[in-house]
Amino acid sequence: xxxLPDPQGSQAILIGCDxxxxxxxxxxxxxxxxxxxxxxAEAGGFRQDAITVMANPRHAGMVGPPLQEMTEQxxxxxxxxxxGHGLVGEDGQLHLALSDxxxxxxxxxxxxxxxxxxxxxxxxxxxxVLILDCCFSGRAMSGFMGTPLPDLAALSEVSGTFTLVxxxxxxxxxxxxxxxxxxxxxxxxRLLKQGIPxxxxxxxxxxxxAELRHSMASLGYPQPQARDVxxxxxxxxxxxxxxxxxxxxxxxxxxxxxxxxxxxxxEPAEAAAxxxxxxxxxxxxxxxVTPGEASTDRDVDDTDDVEWSPDAPATxxxxxxxxxxxxxxxxxxxxQHTEPGTSFLVHLDGPxxxxxxxxxxxxxxxxxxxxxxxxxxxxxQSRLAPAWWSLLTCLRQQVAHGRSRWLRPFVRIRxxxxxxxxxxxxxxxxxxxxxxxxxxxxxxxxxxxxxxAGWEQQVKAATALLAAxxxxxxxxxxxxxxxxxxxxxGARLFEQTQANPMADIAAHFQWLLGRAxxxxxxxxxxxxxxxxxxxxxxxxxxxxxxxxxxxxRDGGTRAAAYVVVAADGTWLRRSYETAHxxxxxxxxxxxxxxxxxxxxxxxxxxxxxxxLSASARSEYLDQMLRITNSRRPTASSPLQAPHEPDAPDAPDAxxxxxxxxxxxxxxxxxxxxxxxxxGRAQAVYEAMQSTAERSRxxxxxxxxxxxxxxxxxxxxxxxxxxxxxxxxxxLEGIHVDPDALALWSLIRVRWPYVADHxxxxxxxxxxxxxxxxxxxxxPEPLRAAAESPELQAVVTSPDGGPLTPELIRQCCGVRRxxxxx
Numbered sequence: 001x002x003x004l005p006d007p008q009g010s011q012a013i014l015i016g017c018d019x020x021x022x023x024x025x026x027x028x029x030x031x032x033x034x035x036x037x038x039x040x041a042e043a044g045g046f047r048q049d050a051i052t053v054m055a056n057p058r059h060a061g062m063v064g065p066p067l068q069e070m071t072e073q074x075x076x077x078x079x080x081x082x083x084g085h086g087l088v089g090e091d092g093q094l095h096l097a098l099s100d101x102x103x104x105x106x107x108x109x110x111x112x113x114x115x116x117x118x119x120x121x122x123x124x125x126x127x128x129v130l131i132l133d134c135c136f137s138g139r140a141m142s143g144f145m146g147t148p149l150p151d152l153a154a155l156s157e158v159s160g161t162f163t164l165v166x167x168x169x170x171x172x173x174x175x176x177x178x179x180x181x182x183x184x185x186x187x188x189x190r191l192l193k194q195g196i197p198x199x200x201x202x203x204x205x206x207x208x209x210a211e212l213r214h215s216m217a218s219l220g221y222p223q224p225q226a227r228d229v230x231x232x233x234x235x236x237x238x239x240x241x242x243x244x245x246x247x248x249x250x251x252x253x254x255x256x257x258x259x260x261x262x263x264x265x266x267e268p269a270e271a272a273a274x275x276x277x278x279x280x281x282x283x284x285x286x287x288x289v290t291p292g293e294a295s296t297d298r299d300v301d302d303t304d305d306v307e308w309s310p311d312a313p314a315t316x317x318x319x320x321x322x323x324x325x326x327x328x329x330x331x332x333x334x335x336q337h338t339e340p341g342t343s344f345l346v347h348l349d350g351p352x353x354x355x356x357x358x359x360x361x362x363x364x365x366x367x368x369x370x371x372x373x374x375x376x377x378x379x380x381q382s383r384l385a386p387a388w389w390s391l392l393t394c395l396r397q398q399v400a401h402g403r404s405r406w407l408r409p410f411v412r413i414r415x416x417x418x419x420x421x422x423x424x425x426x427x428x429x430x431x432x433x434x435x436x437x438x439x440x441x442x443x444x445x446x447x448x449x450x451x452x453a454g455w456e457q458q459v460k461a462a463t464a465l466l467a468a469x470x471x472x473x474x475x476x477x478x479x480x481x482x483x484x485x486x487x488x489x490g491a492r493l494f495e496q497t498q499a500n501p502m503a504d505i506a507a508h509f510q511w512l513l514g515r516a517x518x519x520x521x522x523x524x525x526x527x528x529x530x531x532x533x534x535x536x537x538x539x540x541x542x543x544x545x546x547x548x549x550x551x552x553r554d555g556g557t558r559a560a561a562y563v564v565v566a567a568d569g570t571w572l573r574r575s576y577e578t579a580h581x582x583x584x585x586x587x588x589x590x591x592x593x594x595x596x597x598x599x600x601x602x603x604x605x606x607x608x609x610x611x612l613s614a615s616a617r618s619e620y621l622d623q624m625l626r627i628t629n630s631r632r633p634t635a636s637s638p639l640q641a642p643h644e645p646d647a648p649d650a651p652d653a654x655x656x657x658x659x660x661x662x663x664x665x666x667x668x669x670x671x672x673x674x675x676x677x678x679g680r681a682q683a684v685y686e687a688m689q690s691t692a693e694r695s696r697x698x699x700x701x702x703x704x705x706x707x708x709x710x711x712x713x714x715x716x717x718x719x720x721x722x723x724x725x726x727x728x729x730x731l732e733g734i735h736v737d738p739d740a741l742a743l744w745s746l747i748r749v750r751w752p753y754v755a756d757h758x759x760x761x762x763x764x765x766x767x768x769x770x771x772x773x774x775x776x777x778x779p780e781p782l783r784a785a786a787e788s789p790e791l792q793a794v795v796t797s798p799d800g801g802p803l804t805p806e807l808i809r810q811c812c813g814v815r816r817x818x819x820x821x
Contacts, residue, residue, distance in 0.1 A: 002204045002237050004045030005127075009076035012040055012051045013067060016083040017099050019056055023085050026175050030055065032083045032133070032185040035669045039192045043239040045077070058100045060111045064119070071123035077236065078125035080116070083185055086134030086173070094139040094169075096132075113140050127236055128161045129205065133184045138169035138225045160230030162205045164212075167222040174221055179679050180672035184224060186680070187215055190673060195243030197733065203241050206233030218730050219680070220687040321359045323731030324610055326681040327724055329366035331605075332562055336370075336519050343546045343560045345602060349569035350609030352528070356566035359609070360523045363564065371521040371562070374398045378538060379526035386492065387538040388505050388545065391522070392512070399516050415512070502544055509545045513559035521562040522546075528571035535575035539565075543602055569606070569756075572599060591751030591785030600713070600752075605720040608748075608759065610732065610813035681731055688727045693738075697722055700742040703799065707750055707790050714749055721745045729813065736810040739800025744811035746794055754785050759812050762805035768795045769802060 014037055018029035033053050041048045052070055057063045071078055085097035087106055095101075095110035102109045117140075120128055132140055141163055166173040166184035174183040181189060191211055195203060209226035217223045226233070328346065335344045350356050364373050374394050381390035396415060400408045494501055513520055524542075527535060546561045573595025577584060584594050592600070599606065687693070697719065701708075708714040722745040729736050748755040757778065758764055767777030768786055778786045785791065796802045 002200065002202050002235055004202055004237050004240070005077035005079075006075075007045050007047045007050070009074065009125075010046055010050060010078070011070050011074040011125075012037070012046045012079040012081070013054065013070055014051070014081045014083075015054045015057065015063065015096075016081075017056050017085070017097060019099060020085070020097065021100050022102050023097055026084065026182065028175055028179055028182050028186075029083045031180045031672055032182060032189075035181070035189055035672060036081065036185065036192075038669055039189055039239065040079075043192070043242070045237075046079070056099045059098055059109065060115070063098070063111055064115065067116070068119050071119055071125070074123055074125035076125060077127045077129065078120065078123050079129040079131070079238075080120055081131045081133075082116075083133040083182060086132070086136045086139075088136050088139070092139075094136055096134065127232055129232075129236070129238075130161070130163045131188075132164075133166045133173060133182055135167065135172045136169055137165035137167055137173065138171065140165055141169070141225055141227050160228070160232040162229070162232040162236070163225075163227040164205070164209055165225050168225055171222040176679060176683075180675050183219075183221055184212070184216070186676045187212055190676065190680075191215075192239050193242065193673060194733075195241040197243040197245055198241070199244070199246060201241055201244050202237030203239055204234055204237045208238065209233065214735055215730075218687065219683050321355060321362055321610065322677075323681070324607070324728050325359055325362035325366055326678075326731065327685060327727045328363055328564070328607070330682065330685045331720075331724055332367060332521060333370055336560070336562070339560075340519075341560050343562060345542070345546065345563045345604055346565070347569065347572075347599065347603040347606040348564060348566040348609060349606055350566075351568050351570075354609045356609060357525055360525060360564065360566055364523065367521060370518065372398055372402060372516045372518045374520060374522045376522055376524050377526050378524055378534075379529040382530040382534045382538075387534065387541045388502070391538075391541070391545070392505065392509060395509070395512050395516075395520065395522075398520075399512055402517055411515070414515075506545050509561075510559055513561055516559075519560065519562065521564065524563060524565040524567070526567075527565060528568040532575040532578050535572060536579045539572070539598075539602055565603070569599065591754045591782070591788070591791070593753060593781075596752045600717065604717060605724060606717075606748075606752075607721075607724060608812065610728070681727075684727045684730055688723065688730075693726070696738055697742065700739065700746070700799065703797075704746055704794060707746060707794060718745055718749045721748055725811070729810070732813060734810050734813065736807065737800055740803060740807045741800075741811050743794055743797055743800045743803060744808065747791070750794075751785050751788075751791055754782060754791065757782055758808055762808040762812075765795060765803055765805060765808060768792055 014033050016029040016033045018027055019025050033055055037051050037053055040046045041051055052066075054063060054066070067080075071080075082096055085101070087095045087097055087101070087103070087110055089095050089106050089112075094113040095106050096113060096116070097110050100109055120130065130140065166182075176183060179186065188208070191208060192203065196207055196211055200207070206226075206228065209224065212224045213226075228234075332344065332346075335342065348356050348359060360375075364375075367373065376391060376394050381387075384390060385393075399415075400411045403411055494504075524538075527538065530538070542563060542565075546563055573593070575595075576598040577593065577595045580594060580598075587594050587597065701715065701718065708718060722742055725741055725745060726738060729741065744755075747758070761777070764777035767774040768791060771787060771792075774783060774786055794801075794803075
């Protein structure tokens with residue numbers, strides 16, 4: 001059973017250099033040292049006074065003697081971490097750069113790793129852990145402690161070592177400019193803070209190494225290397241697992257590195273060639289820290305009451321929707337940048353209460369700087385006015401709101417004039433009538449005598465002028481409300497009096513988009529609470545206003561609009577099927593009923609809301625109940641180190657001078673992690689658009705091109721679906737096979753009705769693989785599609801398949817329980 005280090009006999013030594021006399025600085029290393037030490041102290045088996053940080057040592061004499069002293073003090077676990085430049089000497093050996101290291105005098109100014117190896121090898125610690133974050137760090141694996149030294153013969157037979165390095169012996173480590181951490185250490189800190197969903201209470205060294213290898217490889221960076229001697233990787237953990245889920249079931253997959261004695265895994269041949277240059281390239285960053293603090297002295301607040309929770313959309317990501325929001329934001333920005341004249345419509349499909357509105361809030365935070373966001377509550381507007389008028393009014397208000405206060409009246413005047421030009425004769429005639437009435441009224445009130453010497457005459461003249469102006473203003477306002485669709489009644493009158501009202505409306509919609517100052521994205525919410533007729537009217541109107549292509553009336557470039565509709569797909573599909581019921585039998589396709597066909601034509605991307613795993617549900621419930629920690633270790637828990645006294649006799653750390661209270665990670669750490677995850681999401685998205693990923697997608701597309709048919713829309717939708725689901729699943733920490741995800745994307749596009757059924761009942765896939773079980777797993781309307789040979793070929797494909805219930809859950813966003821040992 002895995003355990004944490006014994007706090008009484010463990011030492012952690014963190015060494016790093018962020019500034020150099022001759023080498024390039026790496027500013028992120030300062031954060032590496034400070035935040036890694038805090039994480040180890042707050043949730044690991046190291047006392048704060050047993051963690052030594054050696055920042056910017058100038059020469060080897062400042063490292064060797066204190067390192068020797070501290071390693072001799074460790075009896076249980078010794079952890080040594082280094083971050084900085086890794087250099088290769090003429091003899092091919094690894095040297096760790098210090099602040100005064102000079103490239104031309106490497107052997108005398110740097111710290112030879114061989115010296116570090118000898119010092120650590122002589123430590124009496126029963127377990128020794130070495131973590132290196134530097135270029136060419138894989139050279140530390142060659143022969144490191146492969147054979148026990150003679151003076152270690154008396155140690156317990158369970159003694160061992162674990163080495164974890166950021167790159168192979170011929171590869172560079174990465175430090176992305178401007179990021180708070182280097183790539184490898186940032187991923188390590190993120191993992192220690194977020195944990196791995198599963199039934200293990202501690203994050204073992206082996207599980208950490210496996211997770212780091214997967215994430216770094218997916219990001220397109222050099223893969224970390226690990227070496228385990230005597231099975232230490234499965235026996236020792238660094239910190240408690242913040243994502244511990246006692247209900248999860250461990251699996252045998254992704255178990256990290258096999259214990260070895262001599263052989264060392266190397267980076268593929270494509271890795272960068274050995275070069276003595278100390279330059280450090282660019283890496284990655286991104287994330288939202290999930291809850292998971294270390295144990296405290298109190299489990300819950302001392303209260304019997306549970307606070308009421310409002311049902312308003314959340315602004316804090318308690319359901320882990322940030323990955324989906326980030327990827328959608330990047331997709332919208334990429335589309336706007338690469339195809340600025342092409343509109344893009346997205347459907348967030350999920351039932352009531354699945355968090356669609358909360359996801360829109362998170363998405364707005366991501367795109368607010370790049371887009372003008374127009375929020376539209378369809379349910380509130382559905383009973384007030386025609387759908388186009390409500391949407392146009394919201395757009396007009398946001399365009400005006402984007403201007404400074406003193407410019408808003410001018411925007412309003414220009415917009416009124418633009419509507420007047422499109423309205424034409426009715427408004428012109430009304431304006432003439434109003435002007436005549438104002439003139440006649442002024443003439444009748446104006447004093448008859450030519451002189452204005454008396455005050456009575458001056459009052460009459462002023463009254464006449466004010467009456468004329470008031471009449472003119474009131475008449476103009478009334479005419480505008482009636483003829484310029486400045487009111488609900490005017491909008492309906494405009495529809496009835498114009499020969500082609502939607503053409504004028506679309507033209508004015510384009511006029512407003514062109515004056516927004518930024519690309520416009522509409523967030524449509526609560527459409528699945530409206531009557532069926534309004535749903536069809538609204539979506540058809542969006543199709544007319546947003547998806548219209550070609551040049552504008554004035555010959556210029558048509559401005560694109562972007563629309564995200566958050567609504568239950570079942571509600572939308574049923575609305576179309578009800579409105580077009582006579583055509584259901586003649587247009588339906590197996591697996592794609594009429595409602596799916598309409599939505600397929602309308603939206604370029606349909607994204608089901610991510611599923612909520614058991615651990616996420618438990619964590620969300622804890623947040624709602626204000627439970628900060630429900631997993632305090634007990635005396636029999638594996639969190640208890642074997643040499644630590646039982647809980648009743650253990651000294652109170654809060655009262656002992658030798659073991660001061662462990663500090664909790666402050667806001668600075670969380671803020672740096674947030675910034676790191678932002679950059680990480682960007683890197684993930686870019687990596688998923690790489691040549692290798694595009695080749696994988698093309699391979700799958702070619703193999704199943706006949707399934708999609710000759711419909712270009714289906715091909716585009718498959719590419720959109722796969723390119724979005726892939727980074728979302730990765731950022732959610734779900735390690736699904738890319739080929740399996742490609743197969744699932746094909747099913748979602750070609751047989752969406754079947755995909756919805758499989759999402760709800762993954763075990764139903766057995767009815768496709770074994771037709772004998774078809775009737776037990778699929779209702780009558782789905783059986784024709786489920787028995788399709790094409791669908792069976794996709795499900796049972798050797799490239800990523802066969803699709804199993806567990807694979808389908810992963811594709812839908814349900815984390816697989818992962819063993820941490």
